[in-house]
Amino acid sequence: MRRLFTLLLILAGTLTVWSAQRPQWGKMSPMLRQMARSEVRDAAYVCAFVKTTDRSVLEAYGCQELTRAGNISIANIPVAQLGRLSQDRRVRRIEARPLGDILMDSVARQIGVLPLHEGTNLPQAFTGKDVVVGVMDIGFDLTHPNFYDRTASNYRIKRLWDFLSTDTVGSPLYVGRDYTTTEELLALAHSRDGEDQTHGTHTLGIAAGSGYTSKYRGVAFESDLCLVANAVSSNAVLIDSANRSKFTFATDALGFKYIFDYATSVDKPCVISFSEGSPQDFWGYDLLYYEMIDQMVGPGRILVAAAGNQGAVKSWFRKPKGQPSTGSFFRHSGKLFIGTLKSADDFQLRLTFYEEGREPLLIDTRSVVSLKDSLLTLRGLGSIDSLQVEAYPSCFNPDDICYDVMLYAQKNIGIDVPLSLEVIGTDADVEYWRYNGSLYENTALNSALNAGECVRNIHSPSSCPRVICVGANMYRQGITNYMGEWKSSIKGGNGLRNVHSSVGPTTDGRTKPDVMAPGINIISSYSSYYLEHHPDANDITWDVEHFTFNGRTYPWNSCSGTSMSCPAVAGTIALWLQAKPDLTPEEALDVIAHTSRHPDTSLTYPNNEYGYGEIDAYAGLLYLLKANKIEGLSAAHTTAQLQLTGRDLQIWFPQPTPTPARLRIYTLDGRMVYQTRLTAGQQAHAISLAGLPAALYAVQIDGTEAGSTLLRLK
Numbered sequence: 200m201r202r203l204f205t206l207l208l209i210l211a212g213t214l215t216v217w218s219a220q221r222p223q224w225g226k227m228s229p230m231l232r233q234m235a236r237s238e239v240r241d242a243a244y245v246c247a248f249v250k251t252t253d254r255s256v257l258e259a260y261g262c263q264e265l266t267r268a269g270n271i272s273i274a275n276i277p278v279a280q281l282g283r284l285s286q287d288r289r290v291r292r293i294e295a296r297p298l299g300d301i302l303m304d305s306v307a308r309q310i311g312v313l314p315l316h317e318g319t320n321l322p323q324a325f326t327g328k329d330v331v332v333g334v335m336d337i338g339f340d341l342t343h344p345n346f347y348d349r350t351a352s353n354y355r356i357k358r359l360w361d362f363l364s365t366d367t368v369g370s371p372l373y374v375g376r377d378y379t380t381t382e383e384l385l386a387l388a389h390s391r392d393g394e395d396q397t398h399g400t401h402t403l404g405i406a407a408g409s410g411y412t413s414k415y416r417g418v419a420f421e422s423d424l425c426l427v428a429n430a431v432s433s434n435a436v437l438i439d440s441a442n443r444s445k446f447t448f449a450t451d452a453l454g455f456k457y458i459f460d461y462a463t464s465v466d467k468p469c470v471i472s473f474s475e476g477s478p479q480d481f482w483g484y485d486l487l488y489y490e491m492i493d494q495m496v497g498p499g500r501i502l503v504a505a506a507g508n509q510g511a512v513k514s515w516f517r518k519p520k521g522q523p524s525t526g527s528f529f530r531h532s533g534k535l536f537i538g539t540l541k542s543a544d545d546f547q548l549r550l551t552f553y554e555e556g557r558e559p560l561l562i563d564t565r566s567v568v569s570l571k572d573s574l575l576t577l578r579g580l581g582s583i584d585s586l587q588v589e590a591y592p593s594c595f596n597p598d599d600i601c602y603d604v605m606l607y608a609q610k611n612i613g614i615d616v617p618l619s620l621e622v623i624g625t626d627a628d629v630e631y632w633r634y635n636g637s638l639y640e641n642t643a644l645n646s647a648l649n650a651g652e653c654v655r656n657i658h659s660p661s662s663c664p665r666v667i668c669v670g671a672n673m674y675r676q677g678i679t680n681y682m683g684e685w686k687s688s689i690k691g692g693n694g695l696r697n698v699h700s701s702v703g704p705t706t707d708g709r710t711k712p713d714v715m716a717p718g719i720n721i722i723s724s725y726s727s728y729y730l731e732h733h734p735d736a737n738d739i740t741w742d743v744e745h746f747t748f749n750g751r752t753y754p755w756n757s758c759s760g761t762s763m764s765c766p767a768v769a770g771t772i773a774l775w776l777q778a779k780p781d782l783t784p785e786e787a788l789d790v791i792a793h794t795s796r797h798p799d800t801s802l803t804y805p806n807n808e809y810g811y812g813e814i815d816a817y818a819g820l821l822y823l824l825k826a827n828k829i830e831g832l833s834a835a836h837t838t839a840q841l842q843l844t845g846r847d848l849q850i851w852f853p854q855p856t857p858t859p860a861r862l863r864i865y866t867l868d869g870r871m872v873y874q875t876r877l878t879a880g881q882q883a884h885a886i887s888l889a890g891l892p893a894a895l896y897a898v899q900i901d902g903t904e905a906g907s908t909l910l911r912l913k
Contacts, residue, residue, distance in 0.1 A: 222282035224681065227293050232683035235281040249274050250291040260284045309674060309717050310767060311817035312418055314836035315774050325774040325820065327419025332407040332773050333458030333471035334766065335427040335451065337434050338396025340726035341384050344748045345408035346424060354381045359426040360457050362450065363391040363437050373453060374445050389728045390428035392437055397726035399428065401758050402474050404723035406766035415722050415755050418770025425461045427454035431475055448488045459500050468499035468776040472769035474762035476507055476658030478634050479706040481539060481601045483594030489663045496665050498781040503769040505761035506670040506712040507658030507701035513638040513651030518622045518629045525650045526621030530613030531636030538620065539632045540602040541593060546624035553617040553644055557581050562588060564602060582616040583608050595707040617641055619648050654702050657712065662705045665784045670700040671718025671764040672798055672813055678720050678757040681742045688720050688759060694798035696808050700761055703807035713810040714791045718764030725756035771816045779823050794818035794834060826897045826909065829869045833899060837906030841898065846912065850884040852904050860902030867895060888912065
């Protein structure tokens with residue numbers, strides 16, 4: 200497992216012949232699979248990459264080799280021969296893609312990471328090297344080649360704490376056990392939930408996957424990896440009921456500490472990605488959790504969390520003073536519905552059961568507060584088994600009294616029999632906050648009960664003040680899967696917020712999210728064990744590629760949500776930690792505040808939809824190095840390529856420059872030390888910098904290829 204594994208087994212002998220079998224779809228990229236399957240040949244030839252063990256195979260199938268580097272050729276391939284070519288064992292992979300298709304496996308391109316990866320004109324390449332990226336999630340495939348280096352020779356996962364492990368004899372940990380050597384991790388193969396869950400495999404790949412031999416490389420692809428496989432509702436079936444209460448937010452905090460402690464033990468900075476969460480509340484469940492997090496994070500210790508995916512859900516409404524009433528219909532498919540009303544004033548609550556012979560129920564909040572334990576319980580309400588209304592002071596402001604409205608039934612609360620909730624009282628200012636279920640309109644029964652806004656639905660712990668909260672914006676509306684089928688996804692694009700990305704403010708009125716990153720149709724690693732045990736699952740139809748490594752079949756899969764945008768931001772912060780290992784959460788937010796892009800120019804920033812905007816890794820690096828203070832320096836990286844040989848600088852442009860360009864060079868304190876004009880119509884320029892001393896400089900190019908970069912003279 201420490202060497203590059205061939206994607207196909209090579210049979211003994213020198214001759215490989217074609218046999219009448221199905222084309223090897225797994226060898227072909229989606230575009231080529233579509234072309235090979237099509238009965239109507241729209242094109243006779245296709246230009247594609249072909250990875251082979253024997254280049255003579257190309258000529259055998261009528262292909263024209265255009266150029267070759269190592270064992271990869273660029274070839275002109277007869278479309279009619281694609282299927283047969285794929286069947287030849289000497290062919291490992293054939294790949295082509297249409298022009299103009301922005302792949303969100305290239306999140307790195309959208310958020311300005313590629314210039315940092317390339318490092319050509321920067322003080323160094325920024326890849327996450329010597330930084331620990333921690334991920335706490337569920338469903339880890341520990342054998343996926345995405346978690347080796349690019350050559351699959353060096354394994355990068357340093358340790359895993361599996362909360363759900365039953366192999367606990369001798370473990371000093373509160374739950375489960377940890378695995379701390381490469382041999383242990385690979386022998387374990389996956390977290391205990393890994394046959395039925397795969398979320399962590401995907402998020403880890405976004406934050407830090409090497410990409411193996413694919414283009415699906417993560418952001419901090421040379422970082423060290425430390426993982427915690429935790430417990431959530433999705434894998435709670437694996438927990439013995441007697442131990443269920445051991446798994447709480449506090450256990451999650453132990454997981455964060457485990458990762459930070461490992462980073463301390465190896466003297467490296469650390470960022471954690473956490474793509475999980477729960478609704479905020481007024482009970483105070485999060486107060487100590489936030490305090491604990493506040494103690495854990497600091498210089499070189501940063502926690503990033505997903506905002507949640509409730510942005511399209513009606514989560515809140517308000518009845519201001521002077522307005523007689525407002526309300527909404529509500530429903531929930533489960534057995535317990537919870538909604539919270541908050542007010543410093545007295546008011547009445549009217550619940551209407553739309554079934555024959557049942558009168559509306561009117562509850563005065565003063566009567567609830569006067570009861571023992573401030574708890575009202577009513578039973579035998581037709582389709583509802585019982586109703587409870589409990590009053591308590593808000594954990595944020597004791598002058599505000601909260602009223603949890605809880606309805607219990609066997610199932611389908613408000614679905615089989617419609618229900619509505621109405622707040623009454625001209626002298627009261629009342630807010631409703633959703634905990635579960637949904638608000639909706641029913642114009643046939645009462646068109647006036649239409650309250651509800653899709654706001655105030657940020658999840659915890661991303662709502663914590665010192666946690667960087669990430670929302671999702673989007674560019675791509677679908678993918679072509681490994682079977683050549685187009686899978687259409689959520690509408691939208693151009694970097695605008697995805698409608699499902701949760702929005703603020705928080706329950707205590709702070710602006711969240713903090714920042715955005717692409718989160719829709721993001722391609723990353725998926726668990727081979729999940730694929731093995733759930734080959735017909737719907738999410739497998741979103742696999743874009745299957746490939747073989749060490750005798751197993753592994754997928755690359757497209758997923759969407761703030762779960763995907765969160766690790767992209769965590770990976771970016773890992774690159775910043777490489778530049779400034781003692782970066783604090785506040786400093787990271789300061790970088791974000793001053794360098795993020797503003798996708799929706801009609802808004803002011805920060806705001807409760809985008810926070811400070813879409814993260815920009817390159818602009819953030821300039822800010823950290825103070826180069827952003829240079830007047831006239833672009834925050835965008837130039838598309839020109841610069842190469843130094845001694846003090847001779849070569850500049851190449853993607854295309855000949857149609858107009859003259861200007862080049863300026865600055866010291867990082869803002870002094871311009873060199874400038875020249877570049878001739879129009881040329882694609883390459885040579886400049887001597889013999890008079891400049893060794894230092895790090897900022898280079899600005901104006902003209903068609905406007906932008907900046909950094910240059911280190913040695």
